[in-house]
């Protein structure tokens with residue numbers, strides 16, 4: 001008799017626990033789905049617009065007549081770029097004393113395959 005009562009209490013506890021366990025995923029699922037669709041919309045909006053990113057690297061070439069600078073840049077996690085050497089377009093006025101061999105910090109605007117250095121300074 002005593003054991004049966006105890007079993008009922010334990011059973012009730014298990015039912016309560018499993019009820020909680022079943023309820024738990026539902027509220028967490030909704031915000032996750034909302035966040036995912038927001039992120040997708042944000043990603044779509046961003047792909048049409050220029051993305052700004054900051055990076056550091058070393059200047060390997062400058063061509064002021066072409067308006068380009070080649071940077072051996074470190075990884076840029078904001079835009080999921082690995083470290084690489086690449087050429088950016090740049091307005092000569094932005095360079096302001098930056099020369100080949102300098103270690104630099106820079107801001108870049110990336111739109112599709114076009115990348116422009118918008119600010120740069122030697123470190």
Ligand SMILES: [Cu+2]
Nearest residue numbers: 073081084086
């Ligand atoms: Cu790059």
